[in-house]
Amino acid sequence: MIIQPKTRGFICTTAHPEGCASQVQRQIEYVKGKPAIKGPRNVLVVGASTGYGLASRIVAAFGSGANTVGVYFDKAAEGSRTATAGWYNSAAFEAAASEAGLKSYSIVGDAFSDEIKAKTIDLIRTELGQIDLVVYSVASPRRTHPKTGEVFSSVIKPLGETYTNKTVNFHTGEVSQATIEPATEDELRQTIAVMGGEDWQMWIDELQKAGVLAEGATTVAYSYIGPEITHAVYREGTIGAAKNDLEATAGRLHKQLSAAGGRAYVSVNKALVTQSSSAIPVVPLYISALYKVMKEKGLHEGCIEQMYRLFSERLYGQGETLVDEKGLIRIDDWEMRPEIQNEVAKAWEQLTTENVYELTDLEGYRREFFQLFGFETDGINYEADVNQEVEIPNLR
Ligand code: NAD
DSSP: OOOOEEETTEESOOOHHHHHHHHHHHHHHHHHSOOOOOOSSSSEEOOOHHHHHHHHHHHIIIIIIOOEEEEEEOOOOBTOOOOOHHHHHHHHHHHOOOHHTOOOOEEETTTTHEEEEHHHHHIIIISOEEEEEEOOOOOSSSEEEEOOOOEEOOOOOOOSSSSEEEEEEEEEEEEEEEEEOOOHHHHHHHHHHHHSSSHHHHOOOOOTTTOOEEEEEEEEEEOOOOOHHHHTTTTSHHHHHHHHHHHHHHHHHHHHOOOOOOOOEEOOOOOOTTTGGGGSSHHHHHHHHHHHHHHHTOOOOHHHHHHHHHHIIIITTTOOOHHHHHSOEEETTTTHHHHHHHHHHHHHHHHTTTTTTHHHHHHHHHHHHHHHTTOOTTTTTTTTTOOOOOOOTTTO
C-alpha cells in the first residue's frame, strides 16, 4: 500500500518500512565509519527499538561487534494498519546484524512483566551464555506492576506550583503559553513507579539470580537534566522525581555489581527528538531552539552520535569512566555548555509565532519528528506501493 503520515497530536499513527530501514542504515553507516570500540561482547538492550535504546544497540553491534538481544514493545502490521516504527527499525537492524555475522535476537512484549524477563533470560542462557552489558532505555506512559498487578500511569507535571511557559505546536508553528497544574501525590507516586528505577533493579536482580550476568558486567540507564526553563516541568517535576529514583537505583546497583567487578551508571543524555520527548510540553520548543544554536556551532548530535560518544569515550574509553560529583555520566556536556545555554535563553525571551522559524530550528524538529516514523527521508519514494507486512528475523 501507499503509506503516508497520519498524525494525532504528537503521535504519528503510521510508519514507513523503507524509510525506517533507511534511518537505521544511516545510523549503522555512521558507526561503521568510526574507529572500532573495545567494548561489550554480549548485550541486552531493554527498550531497543527507537531513540536512545536503538542507537545503543547499533553502537554495541556495529561499533563493538557485540551480539545483542533487544526487548521492546512494538506492534506488527495488521490489515491496512502499518506496524509501529520500532517494529520496522528492529526488522532492519536484525537483518543488518545477521548479514554482518552477528548474533541478534528480538523479544517483543512488556519488559515490566515477569514473563518477558524469564523469556529473555532463557534466550540468553541458550544462545549467548552470559551478557556483559545491560542497557535500560524504556520510556513508557504506563506500567503494570508484576507482583501486585497495579497499573501505574506517568504524568509530566510540575510539583507544588502551577507552571506556565512557552510551547509550540510543531505542525503549525504556533507558539502559545502552556499552563500545567501541579501533580497530586498519587500522580507523583505513579510516575516514579513507571519511570523510576524499580524495574531496572528487577531486571538486574533476575539476570544475576539466573547466573546470566557475566563477571564485571556493566549496566547503564538514561536520564535528562536540561536547562532552567524546563526545570519546573521536567527535572523538578514528576519525571525528574522518577529520574532521581533511577539515579539512586544506579548507586545501589553499582554496589551490588561491584562485588563481582561490575558497574552501574546513569548517563545524562542530550535533549533530542524522540517519540517520548515530543510528548512533553515546552520541550519541543526548547529542542528547536537548542538545535539551531548547536548546529550553528557545529556541535549538533543525534541519538547515534551521542551513543557512540557514550560508548567510545565514557563506558569503554581509556581509563576510569568520567562522572560528575553525583556519579552521573554527562554526555549532555555539549548541550549544557554556558555559551550554548546563554544563546538558547536569549532566543527563548524573544520567541513568538512570528519569529519561531527564524530563531529556532523548528523546521528541523518537524522533519526529524517525521523521520522517526520513516517519513521525509531522502531516497525514499513515498508514492510507491510498499508491503507494510515486514517480518522481524530472529524474533523469539
Ligand atoms: P523512545 O520512546 O524512543 O524509546 C522507548 C523504548 O522503550 C522503545 O524501544 C519502546 O518499544 C520501549 N518500551 C516502551 N514501553 C515498553 C514496555 N512496556 N516493554 C518493553 N519496551 C518498552 O524513548 P527515548 O527518548 O529514547 O528514551 C529512552 C530513555 O532515554 C528514557 O529513559 C528517557 O528518559 C531517556 N532520555 C531521553 C532524552 C530525549 O530527549 N529523548 C534525553 C535524555 C534521556
